[in-house]
Amino acid sequence: MYWHTFHTTDDAAQALARAVAAELSKRLETQERVTVAMPGGRSPVAFFEALSCETLDWSRVTVTLVDDRLVDESHEDSNAGLVRRHLLQNQAAAAAFWPLVTEPSNPKADIARLDKELPEIDLVVFGMGEDGHAGSLFPDAPETDEGLAENNPHAAIIVTPPNAPHQRITLTLARLLTAEKLYLAIQGRAKAKIVQASGWALTGRWPISYFVQQAKAPLEVYWAP
Numbered sequence: 001m002y003w004h005t006f007h008t009t010d011d012a013a014q015a016l017a018r019a020v021a022a023e024l025s026k027r028l029e030t031q032e033r034v035t036v037a038m039p040g041g042r043s044p045v046a047f048f049e050a051l052s053c054e055t056l057d058w059s060r061v062t063v064t065l066v067d068d069r070l071v072d073e074s075h076e077d078s079n080a081g082l083v084r085r086h087l088l089q090n091q092a093a094a095a096a097f098w099p100l101v102t103e104p105s106n107p108k109a110d111i112a113r114l115d116k117e118l119p120e121i122d123l124v125v126f127g128m129g130e131d132g133h134a135g136s137l138f139p140d141a142p143e144t145d146e147g148l149a150e151n152n153p154h155a156a157i158i159v160t161p162p163n164a165p166h167q168r169i170t171l172t173l174a175r176l177l178t179a180e181k182l183y184l185a186i187q188g189r190a191k192a193k194i195v196q197a198s199g200w201a202l203t204g205r206w207p208i209s210y211f212v213q214q215a216k217a218p219l220e221v222y223w224a225p
């Protein structure tokens with residue numbers, strides 16, 4: 001795990017945007033297309049807006065999500081809606097978008113589609129909740145053990161968090177760890193403590209610990225107090 005500390009959340013967002021843009025550009029030198037999975041929630045807005053202004057060949061980039069809620073894209077809690085409003089604009093308007101949820105009332109159809117067609121993911125940018133949830137792998141959701149199983153053959157699962165709004169679709173740990181590089185964007189001391197403690201304990205109590213403790217892909221943490 002590589003820890004990058006910034007004075008403000010805006011500094012962290014700008015630096016993360018530059019790092020992700022540089023990594024996308026580097027990969028586009030040797031790959032025809034690059035796919036990046038993005039976080040949702042409330043905090044990625046500044047990062048998305050900064051990244052959308054970076055100059056690179058966005059027409060060869062596919063953007064997808066780490067997780068989304070089973071709501072229409074027009075709903076304020078839709079992660080796809082957030083990406084469309086704040087990332088797929090400016091230079092990044094040329095990127096292709098691969099939503100996880102296309103039929104909120106029929107998530108099984110989306111799971112089948114994702115299993116069959118989701119492109120290989122090169123980079124992942126995560127956020128994390130104050131309970132240590134990563135994507136929508138929540139510590140208290142009944143499906144989380146399945147989502148964290150190393151040998152889970154599915155790209156994504158349906159999750160029903162008992163203490164957070166909306167049923168969700170989230171990519172599985174197994175699928176996320178096929179990426180070659182992981183970035184984690186977090187703010188505040190409470191989240192920093194969980195990530196640091198995750199270095200000592202691999203536990204379903206903090207699903208993020210499965211990403212902190214793996215050795216497949218470097219995890220770059222971007223943090224501001």
Ligand SMILES: O=C1O[C@H](COP(=O)(O)O)[C@@H](O)[C@H](O)[C@H]1O
Binds near residue numbers: 038039043
């Ligand atoms: O529910 C979710 O929460 C996490 C954390 O969101 P944040 O606004 O506290 O950073 C997010 O990473 C995830 O994608 C989202 O669906």
